[in-house]
Amino acid sequence: MAAATPKGLARRQLLAEAAGALLMEHGHEAVRHRAVARQAGLPLASTTYYFNSLTDLLAAAVEYTCDVDAREMTDRCAALPAQSRGARDTAAALAQVFVGEAASSSRLxxxxxxxxxxxxxxxxxxxIMRRQDRVEQIVADVLTKSRRHSAGEGVHRLIALENGALLGSISVDQSQWTDPIGALTDAIADVVDVLAPALPQMAGPTGN
Known part of the structure; x- marks a missing residue:
């Protein structure tokens, strides 16, 4: 198949990225053959050549979007300094990694x-489940870097609270949508010590 050649694979990837860009900024209704071809700068026929149906094209867009979202979270987590954090600072670190400074309301x-x-x-x-697995690992890594317990149940509950708070934040009138990171921090700060308690401080060496 031509789609398996280097040129074909490159074109298919370009179309997937174009579909993903439309999905992230305008929602799934924007993922249409003509719009994707225009976004990719390729002929309209290329979308039906490389994707058997609109559902296949949407699946490629979802896969690309999940990968981008998880990679960006991973990068933000990697940039986070490892240090002991209090409850609110840990909540702020989780919110920063979960959302990111530049995220638009449409993207979220x-x-x-x-x-x-x-x-x-x-x-x-x-x-979606693979993305969720990656998000759970990222949240656990943030907690570990913050010198906190990162047990599975605590991580699950923190993510559920983060999702609920963020969904509530982006559901308000757009003129009020100003600080999702702050809203997320406020929502989970009071439960961090319960769901992810601080690890015991390591005793330092003692002199004789």
Whole structure:
């Protein structure tokens, strides 16, 4: 197949990235053959050549979006200094990694639209679950870097609270949508010590 050649693979990837860009900024309704071809700068026929259906094109967009979202979270986590943090500082670190400074409301809205898409299109479920697994590992890494327990149940509950707070934040009137990181920090600061308590401080060497 031509799609398996280096040129074909490159074109397919370009179309997937274009579809992902449209999904992230405008939602799944924007992922249409003509719009994707225009975004990619390729002929309209290329979308139907490399993707058997609109569902296949949407699946490529979802996979690309999940990968970008998780990689950006991973990069923010990697840039986070490892140090002991109090509850509020830990909440702020989690919020910063979870959201990012430059995230737009449409980009964050798409994150939650993916869950609805997975419910309606079971073929997308595995992609969303893989992203969730990566997010759980990232949140656990933030807690470890903050010298806190990162047990699975605590991580699950923190992510659930983060998702709820962020979804509530982006659901308000856009003129009020100013500080999702602050809203997320406020929402989880009071439960950090319960769900991810600080690790015992290591005793330093003692002199004779």
């Amino acid at each position: 809205t798409t994150r939650y639209e993916l869950f609805v898409l997975a419910a309606r299109h079971p073929e997308l479920t595995a992609m």
